[in-house]
Amino acid sequence: MNFLVKRMVMKRLDKEDKKFIAPHFRAGVVTPQDLRKIADVCEKFPESKIKLGTEIIIGGITEETRNEEFRRILDLPTFSVAGFCIRPVKICSGGFICDNNLQDSFSLGLKLDEKFSGRMLPFKMIISISGCARCCSEPMVRDIGIVACRQGYAIFVGGAAGARPRIGIRLIDNLSESEVIDTMERIIGLYEKMGRTPERLGMFIERIGFERFKQECQPK
Numbered sequence: 001m002n003f004l005v006k007r008m009v010m011k012r013l014d015k016e017d018k019k020f021i022a023p024h025f026r027a028g029v030v031t032p033q034d035l036r037k038i039a040d041v042c043e044k045f046p047e048s049k050i051k052l053g054t055e056i057i058i059g060g061i062t063e064e065t066r067n068e069e070f071r072r073i074l075d076l077p078t079f080s081v082a083g084f085c086i087r088p089v090k091i092c093s094g095g096f097i098c099d100n101n102l103q104d105s106f107s108l109g110l111k112l113d114e115k116f117s118g119r120m121l122p123f124k125m126i127i128s129i130s131g132c133a134r135c136c137s138e139p140m141v142r143d144i145g146i147v148a149c150r151q152g153y154a155i156f157v158g159g160a161a162g163a164r165p166r167i168g169i170r171l172i173d174n175l176s177e178s179e180v181i182d183t184m185e186r187i188i189g190l191y192e193k194m195g196r197t198p199e200r201l202g203m204f205i206e207r208i209g210f211e212r213f214k215q216e217c218q219p220k
């Protein structure tokens with residue numbers, strides 16, 4: 001990269017960086033005071049928006065009755081962190097606090113979360129959606145990854161992070177929003193019917209073969 005290009009890139013990144021305020025909580029550990037402070041300051045700036053990149057998980061309450069009491073007082077929807085089910089859909093900031101998104105991926109992500117998260121399956125499933133090819137929500141290493149492009153959305157399947165990382169395989173391109181939802185329904189339905197515990201989607205695809213999987217995911 002020559003000097004001028006490098007300077008332009010640095011300037012652009014610096015400008016981008018100044019748009020966001022990202023408190024650094026080491027190891028993702030926050031105190032109730034930290035959260036209250038953020039809430040208080042955000043209230044003074046009503047135009048501010050908050051986007052979490054990962055889940056908030058509250059642990060440390062080991063006594064079952066106290067745990068139940070905490071849930072009752074908290075009175076918020078929760079999700080299973082360990083169950084064989086679809087986890088909350090990971091949605092990038094595109095269309096919320098980032099304007100690089102090529103489609104309304106944020107709204108689609110919310111629809112997918114409402115429709116699919118919590119559904120019981122042979123094993124856990126992680127879905128993510130990104131508004132552009134920068135892939136900030138890491139769709140390439142999710143069981144199902146959706147990436148917005150100029151002509152619609154592409155779907156990648158079989159990716160995983162963790163101990164057995166895999167890169168997802170591109171299944172289909174240029175889908176409309178409703179086609180994404182229909183295709184997801186077919187992928188998940190197939191895995192629900194034929195997957196074997198503890199087989200992640202990528203292992204399931206490997207077992208039945210990608211071509212057969214692709215064929216089964218076509219509209220009938």
Ligand code: SF4
Binds near residue numbers: 093132133
């Ligand atoms: S993937 Fe693209 S649209 Fe989404 S947050 Fe990253 S840069 Fe923004």
